[in-house]
Amino acid sequence: MWLLKTNCNFRLIFIVFAICYLSVLICFLILNLSNMPIQWDEAAHLDNALFLKLGMYKQFYGNLFYPPLYDALTFLSYSVFGVSVVSGRVVDALFSVLLLWVVFEFAYKAYDGKTALLASIFLSIMPGYFEASHIAMLDVMMTFFFVLSIFFFYLWLQTHKDRMLVFTGLTLIVGFLAKYEIVVAALVMFFAIVVFCRSQVRRPFSRKLYIAVISVLLAGAAYLIYSLQSYVGMWLNVIGMSTTGPQTVMPTYYLTEMNSIYPTIHPISLLMYIMGFLGLAAFAVRRQKADVLLLIWFITVYVFFSLINNKDWRYVIPLFPVLAISAAVLVTVTYTKLRSLNRKTVAKIGALILIASTCLSVFYSVSDTITWANFDKQPFDLEQAVDYAVARDGSNQAMMVLCPDNYFSQGIIEFYLLKDGGSKIQLYSYPWSRIIDPTFNITVIISRCREYNVKFLFATEWGGNNLAYFNSTVTLMDVFTQLYGSNNFTHVTPQQTFGQPPNSIYILNFTG
Numbered sequence: 001m002w003l004l005k006t007n008c009n010f011r012l013i014f015i016v017f018a019i020c021y022l023s024v025l026i027c028f029l030i031l032n033l034s035n036m037p038i039q040w041d042e043a044a045h046l047d048n049a050l051f052l053k054l055g056m057y058k059q060f061y062g063n064l065f066y067p068p069l070y071d072a073l074t075f076l077s078y079s080v081f082g083v084s085v086v087s088g089r090v091v092d093a094l095f096s097v098l099l100l101w102v103v104f105e106f107a108y109k110a111y112d113g114k115t116a117l118l119a120s121i122f123l124s125i126m127p128g129y130f131e132a133s134h135i136a137m138l139d140v141m142m143t144f145f146f147v148l149s150i151f152f153f154y155l156w157l158q159t160h161k162d163r164m165l166v167f168t169g170l171t172l173i174v175g176f177l178a179k180y181e182i183v184v185a186a187l188v189m190f191f192a193i194v195v196f197c198r199s200q201v202r203r204p205f206s207r208k209l210y211i212a213v214i215s216v217l218l219a220g221a222a223y224l225i226y227s228l229q230s231y232v233g234m235w236l237n238v239i240g241m242s243t244t245g246p247q248t249v250m251p252t253y254y255l256t257e258m259n260s261i262y263p264t265i266h267p268i269s270l271l272m273y274i275m276g277f278l279g280l281a282a283f284a285v286r287r288q289k290a291d292v293l294l295l296i297w298f299i300t301v302y303v304f305f306s307l308i309n310n311k312d313w314r315y316v317i318p319l320f321p322v323l324a325i326s327a328a329v330l331v332t333v334t335y336t337k338l339r340s341l342n343r344k345t346v347a348k349i350g351a352l353i354l355i356a357s358t359c360l361s362v363f364y365s366v367s368d369t370i371t372w373a374n375f376d377k378q379p380f381d382l383e384q385a386v387d388y389a390v391a392r393d394g395s396n397q398a399m400m401v402l403c404p405d406n407y408f409s410q411g412i413i414e415f416y417l418l419k420d421g422g423s424k425i426q427l428y429s430y431p432w433s434r435i436i437d438p439t440f441n442i443t444v445i446i447s448r449c450r451e452y453n454v455k456f457l458f459a460t461e462w463g464g465n466n467l468a469y470f471n472s473t474v475t476l477m478d479v480f481t482q483l484y485g486s487n488n489f490t491h492v493t494p495q496q497t498f499g500q501p502p503n504s505i506y507i508l509n510f511t512g
Helices: 010-031 040-053 057-062 069-081 085-110 113-124 127-132 139-159 162-176 180-196 207-240 245-249 253-257 270-286 289-307 313-339 344-373 382-391 410-418 442-452 476-485
Strands: 398-402 427-430 454-460 505-509
Touching: 010 085, 010 113, 040 057, 040 069, 040 085, 040 410, 069 085, 069 139, 085 113, 085 127, 085 139, 085 313, 113 127, 113 313, 113 344, 127 139, 127 313, 127 344, 139 162, 139 180, 139 289, 139 313, 162 180, 180 289, 180 313, 253 289, 253 313, 270 289, 270 313, 270 344, 289 313, 313 344, 382 410, 382 454, 382 505, 398 410, 398 442, 410 427, 427 442, 442 454, 442 476, 454 476
Parallel strands: 398 427, 398 454
Antiparallel strands: 454 505
């Protein structure tokens, strides 16, 4: 809080802080890699970058579910640092620091240096933000372009310079190549124009601006047509998919989800969460231009993702910068008002309470971040299991992944097969999807193993004995009972068991 009393170079302090934060992220990635198994969604990007590096362009195109920007940047990271999980995840670490910088600049322009520095610090220690900053997913990068586009838009609101609109459009297009949800930023700007400057859009713009805007729109339309012709059905299915059960229709879903996924997992710690919402309440009362823009930003993002059935706390990471800025404004404005009071005793007591509350909020946020970093990160020896199978498969027979889940999927194993230069071994999964394989069926497994010339069947006990694959009600013991009872698979042996219970991986030979 001493920063609130001093006139200093806040940008220089931020640069030092950003370097330290990036160092922490990189060290965390390197030192904790063995305790950070690859997740299902990460594998798609790690694999696509490998396809590009190996010149497997057909496989790259066939595996595209999201726009290609992240995969292309991961390919560049592979080229510079070598192929590894760390070099794949470092892309998010870099964008995490870039996002902190944009939040700093936004708050600096809208408020002041001390508010900007506090906002970037508050955002960096939000547990969900730190978690998303060291996994190879799109949310942090998309949020960077989201905030950057709104920052340029805010500068246009302040200066009315046409080039700021051009920068806004270009940022949206590049962000669209990162993740389609960037379109929500355009909605934020639309509602902001309705609120702030309906008359402003009627004024004549320069010819250069019209040319730039038309070019951006044509480029966006071309990519949209190219993308949607292949993926529109798949994306409609994803939008309509329910991941939250009966909570889907609850308008308050994200209010609780942002604060607590599980009892020990908090994307935003409770005290920081309260500070953020108190700041939003202050915005609603004060209603400066930046305040109103942040309120429009929060409401638009919240409503948009609440209306979509497919829900996850990561989808609303664009709300985290708003809460970080609002919490920082609350602290700095309250402190300034306390210092201006004539009653010095009351001011000192109030300032001490504010400082203590802020420090306590920071402490609990850091504590929650550490708890999450150590949660569910047990070693998972999948790479060793893949290496074992590859070394004992001289005829390039196929492998099958039995009952894939978040840490055990065809895409994850494919990364380990390809990362050392490529493997000709074919890889399959069962069950494949809720549509193609709606139930668990041992007869189908045997039939596909014969059809695909499968030699190894990969199975895991990750998550314990209870399985919930699609419409199946079988348990892990039921699966192995059926496998053994078929007399088409070898039994589990210590030599073909990897890891420690309850996170072991088993390799069975198909003998049928």
